[in-house]
Amino acid sequence: MGLFWLVPVLPSSGMGIYWSFPIIIFWMVLRLLQVLSSPEKPKLYYRTSGSPFIQAILESCPILTQIFRPTVLWGKSGHFQTVVHVKMGRTKPRWPDSQRFHIPMPDGATMSYDLFDPHEEGHRAKFTLALCPGIANSSECIYLRTFASYAQTHGFRVAILNHLGALKSEKLTSPRIFTYGGTEEYSRMVDHLLEQYPDTKILAVGFSMGGNIVTKYLGESLDNQKKVLCGMSVCQGYEINEAKVLFMQWSNLRRVYTYLMTLNQRRLLSRHRDFLFSKQAQEKCGTFREKDVFSATSLLAVDENYSRIRAGFKSAYEYYRKHSSAYVLQNIKVPMLFMNAEDDPICPPSLYKHARQFAEKTENCIFMTTKHGGHLGYFEGGLLIPDNVTWLDRVIIEYADAVTSLYLCGKLPQQTSSLLVSSGDGEADDIETTFDSGISDLSSWERKSASSEGSVSPVSGVMASVKDVADNTKEKDEEKRDSLKRGSLLKQASTFVQ
Known part of the structure; x- marks a missing residue:
């Protein structure tokens, strides 16, 4: 019974019996390969x-x-x-x-x-x-x-x-x-x-x-x-x-x-x-x-x-x-x-x-x-x-x-807020993380890049914006309302570091 999904509808004429088996095999191959299945977005x-x-x-x-x-x-x-x-x-x-x-x-x-x-x-x-x-x-x-x-x-x-x-x-x-x-x-x-x-x-x-x-x-x-x-x-x-x-x-x-x-x-x-x-x-x-x-x-x-x-x-x-x-x-x-x-x-x-x-x-x-x-x-x-x-x-x-x-x-x-984890009694404990801001890493890499090229790094304007955002991380409500702006900033930073 579980194999019926493989079988196409066959013609009822006498000749159908003669050429139906190649069709069945071809249909089974198609179903196995799923060639007709259309790709989709995740x-x-x-x-x-x-x-x-x-x-x-x-x-x-x-x-x-x-x-x-x-x-x-x-x-x-x-x-x-x-x-x-x-x-x-x-x-x-x-x-x-x-x-x-x-x-x-x-x-x-x-x-x-x-x-x-x-x-x-x-x-x-x-x-x-x-x-x-x-x-x-x-x-x-x-x-x-x-x-x-x-x-x-x-x-x-x-x-x-x-x-x-x-x-x-x-x-x-x-x-x-x-x-x-x-x-x-x-x-x-x-x-x-x-x-x-x-x-x-x-x-x-x-x-x-x-x-x-x-x-x-x-x-x-x-x-x-x-x-x-x-x-x-x-x-x-x-x-x-x-x-x-x-x-x-x-x-x-x-x-x-x-x-x-x-x-x-x-x-x-x-x-x-x-x-x-x-x-x-x-x-x-x-x-x-x-x-x-x-x-x-x-x-x-x-x-x-x-x-x-x-x-x-x-x-x-x-x-x-x-x-x-x-x-x-x-x-x-x-x-x-x-x-x-x-x-x-x-x-x-x-x-x-x-x-x-x-x-x-x-x-x-x-x-x-x-x-x-x-x-x-x-x-x-x-x-x-x-x-x-x-x-x-x-x-x-x-x-x-x-x-x-x-x-x-x-x-x-984990850089903008502390991690909340469940304790044994089911309550949440507020525990500080050990992550640094990451900005110092980008800054030092910027200086290295600039010195090696003998010119001013093109990221200087982006860095100023990044630091401004970092200085305001405590204002969580404002951050949520400004999420689109941060997404744009991320794009700028990503463009440079790539």
Whole structure:
């Protein structure tokens, strides 16, 4: 019954039986590729009353309000977007130069991340995009390397976390691998970046499972939010127990994707099997059902027989709830951009309610859905061969540009007011942030630019206006009424710093 949607209306004549089968096959191909589906603008969800920050972002990020045009012949299919991303990736670029750091963790594990320096010095070199990959991924994945190269050309420094156990060339030093919502490694990477570059400002970016980790990292602690300018999450599922039920369904072939992800997880565990399932590991953590793990056909079976035991939970339900970002969203006050595709075959729209509800009642958050894109695909351009830089790459960089420009103008929300976070008793605590105005950074860069060119910087008039705005930040009511003026100012500042 579920396949009837594929079948066109056939003629009732006798000859119809002869040529109907090629029509059925052709129709099925068309439906699978979704060639006839028309591209659309992204749908944006945010607090209806708006905020100066949201207005400035929408003004500075035209890509958020423009039509996303996938690759013509196959890009409108969420399945093809997802499969091309996973199996083929993008045109393999020249591997950008990087430096790998290894850092010991308190439990004996050794986390690592790769650092990619910007191609040229400029005002964006002081900003670092801290990337958290998808499940079982590392800095050696092509999609992450390609994005890192693209970000480098735009002047950003990039750091990419390597999930524990994901690197084939490195052995574990503690009997554990990554978890769906474990933030310890990502937190240590951010801290190490700040130790190495005390003046850098962090922009947190997460893909799929990494989006869940980044969101959870920000929501767990106000101190974590003080370390970043903003967060960006792409194609995450928000609540793992809800996703678990969907993963076991055949609808949109999710059961097939789940099986493939399970095989990948089993391969990773098998690579470190002697260490992870050693007698010492099980004496410390509990008895793993090793046979059931390596015969599992679902991630739930792997987690029930290994992951939740290793993490010390009585059930997979408790393990998933603890690792889901949906339960800490309300604690996030720094700017956030959540992105999902409506044709994502792995994380379907029914999971998006958490991000949408949060965005609609929070001043500094945008939740965006696209009609096409699949799971981390977002390939665009061309008839058959897509552009090497994806629409997703461009969105992240454009949003990062807007946020950093706002920071340089001293106009990020956390620069103009203190953060309000919920305390244990449900009441709000007013806590001062540690963010500086950002204007001094732009001023020093202006002086450097002027001296190197031997002329007066063209930003002098803009700087005067920026300082005037900064001097009036305490007059909040006036700021709200003057939001359009600030948006215009942001455009001027952005024009210069680019």
